[in-house]
Amino acid sequence: MTTRPTEAETILVAEDDRAIRFSLACSLKAEGYRVIEAGDGDEALAGIDRERPDAVLLDLKMPGRDGLAVLAELGPALADLPVVVITAYGGSAAAIEAMRRGAYDYLSKPFDLDEVQLTLKRALRQRALACEVRALRAKSEESNEEADDSADAEPELIGRSAVMREVFKAIGLAAATDAAVLIVGESGTGKELVAAALHHHSDRSSGPFIRVNCGALPEGLVESELFGHERGAFSGADRQKPGRFERAAGGTILLDEVGELPLAAQAKILRVLQQREFERVGGTEILRTDARIVSATHRDLSKEVAAGRFREDLYYRLNVARIVIPPLRDRPDDIPLLAEAILRRAERRHGWTELSLSPEALIAIRERPWPGNVRQLENALSRAAIAARGRPILPEHLDADEPLDPAVPAAVDPAGLLPLRALLAEVERQAIRRALVACGGNRTKTAERLGISRRQLFDKIREYDLHP
Numbered sequence: 001m002t003t004r005p006t007e008a009e010t011i012l013v014a015e016d017d018r019a020i021r022f023s024l025a026c027s028l029k030a031e032g033y034r035v036i037e038a039g040d041g042d043e044a045l046a047g048i049d050r051e052r053p054d055a056v057l058l059d060l061k062m063p064g065r066d067g068l069a070v071l072a073e074l075g076p077a078l079a080d081l082p083v084v085v086i087t088a089y090g091g092s093a094a095a096i097e098a099m100r101r102g103a104y105d106y107l108s109k110p111f112d113l114d115e116v117q118l119t120l121k122r123a124l125r126q127r128a129l130a131c132e133v134r135a136l137r138a139k140s141e142e143s144n145e146e147a148d149d150s151a152d153a154e155p156e157l158i159g160r161s162a163v164m165r166e167v168f169k170a171i172g173l174a175a176a177t178d179a180a181v182l183i184v185g186e187s188g189t190g191k192e193l194v195a196a197a198l199h200h201h202s203d204r205s206s207g208p209f210i211r212v213n214c215g216a217l218p219e220g221l222v223e224s225e226l227f228g229h230e231r232g233a234f235s236g237a238d239r240q241k242p243g244r245f246e247r248a249a250g251g252t253i254l255l256d257e258v259g260e261l262p263l264a265a266q267a268k269i270l271r272v273l274q275q276r277e278f279e280r281v282g283g284t285e286i287l288r289t290d291a292r293i294v295s296a297t298h299r300d301l302s303k304e305v306a307a308g309r310f311r312e313d314l315y316y317r318l319n320v321a322r323i324v325i326p327p328l329r330d331r332p333d334d335i336p337l338l339a340e341a342i343l344r345r346a347e348r349r350h351g352w353t354e355l356s357l358s359p360e361a362l363i364a365i366r367e368r369p370w371p372g373n374v375r376q377l378e379n380a381l382s383r384a385a386i387a388a389r390g391r392p393i394l395p396e397h398l399d400a401d402e403p404l405d406p407a408v409p410a411a412v413d414p415a416g417l418l419p420l421r422a423l424l425a426e427v428e429r430q431a432i433r434r435a436l437v438a439c440g441g442n443r444t445k446t447a448e449r450l451g452i453s454r455r456q457l458f459d460k461i462r463e464y465d466l467h468p
């Protein structure tokens with residue numbers, strides 16, 4: 001059931017692509033909104049100033065002042081004005097940065113008009129609530145925004161699934177605070193990458209990002225690694241050495257596999273979290289740290305607490321904010337994009353050219369459970385690229401070193417020996433792709449030709465990753 005906007009709420013649509021802007025404007029007008037259009041960042045700011053819209057749809061990539069600059073300019077005004085940003089297809093950096101700068105939500109291109117309507121409705125509802133709360137509190141807000149132009153080697157988190165979009169949002173929100181964050185996910189899901197993104201998008205990005213793998217440290221060395229040691233503290237300590245907390249000053253420390261920490265070290269970390277204090281091993285001087293503490297684990301820490309292996313008080317202190325990364329098998333829509341990024345990286349790393357996946361291999365990788373998550377996918381594709389020797393990767397190359405999983409179709413088989421579901425999906429995918437090409441990418445015509453609705457076509461394009 002759709003509810004129409006009450007008294008013509010105003011939406012400003014800032015998008016440099018005229019065709020996209022036009023279709024957004026038409027669809028919003030059809031829903032009863034008043035629409036103001038802007039073709040670049042300056043027009044958007046002028047329009048917001050002049051028309052006081054209730055919400056803004058903001059393309060991030062525009063000539064001149066881009067979407068991120070518009071968000072920075074709006075600063076504290078964003079508390080009153082929900083901005084839904086539109087990002088290019090797939091990547092995370094711009095989305096995280098937009099959330100950090102106060103955007104309400106984001107949509108990735110290509111988006112579907114129903115999704116736009118729903119997101120805007122939610123944004124407007126939240127704005128109404130926020131206005132009520134403010135009227136009650138009559139509280140003024142301060143800006144803590146600062147433009148961050150350091151666009152450099154941030155490792156890009158890839159993902160377009162709904163669950164990964166939630167992860168990007170959570171990173172953006174956590175990056176705006178200094179709270180301790182616990183990142184939870186199976187091995188290889190990208191916990192370290194998420195921690196790095198959190199650091200990169202925080203106010204500490206110019207400081208160090210120090211990772212400690214708590215699981216890899218020999219028990220006797222944990223404390224000296226974390227807190228440093230004085231000369232003569234133990235045999236072999238021939239000079240004073242600063243620990244990781246000292247090295248993380250002004251930045252972020254990642255306690256990876258925090259569930260593996262021995263209890264003695266847990267007590268010391270608790271002290272750092274509570275009092276920001278520690279001593280080097282063998283030392284008496286009390287040192288202070290301002291490092292932001294991020295931890296990661298593949299374990300269920302609440303079970304570790306119940307089993308008496310992890311301190312409950314430390315668990316609560318580490319878990320102020322929590323980011324859960326779902327396993328890859330729960331987000332197969334991310335697999336084609338990840339595969340693409342992995343192949344491009346392998347090309348750069350090894351000087352190979354034009355690595356590609358055959359359609360059959362793409363089906364195979366989407367259907368595998370990947371218990372080792374993205375890391376396993378990376379390894380399998382790197383091995384497959386070598387086995388394929390420059391030709392498109394086939395399913396058999398994926399199994400270069402692994403036993404065949406009989407549940408996975410080896411190739412699209414015209415004789416129908418494939419599981420029916422995979423075969424039908426492949427036929428459907430190819431039919432849609434051909435129709436899209438025949439209609440020059442025009443989705444309305446393609447949908448008519450295939451005898452399905454535009455909505456169904458959009459869903460299928462997304463499902464099979466057939467974006468132009």
Ligand SMILES: Nc1ncnc2c1ncn2[C@@H]1O[C@H](COP(=O)(O)OP(=O)(O)OP(=O)(O)O)[C@@H](O)[C@H]1O
Nearest residue numbers: 156157158159186187188189190191192193374375
């Ligand atoms: N969303 C993603 N986008 C791009 N690369 C990813 C993503 N997730 C994971 N990776 C890649 O997968 C590999 C494993 O990631 P990472 O080391 O961050 O995982 P982890 O969860 O910390 O694993 P572990 O618990 O085993 O330490 C890395 O090479 C990383 O670059």
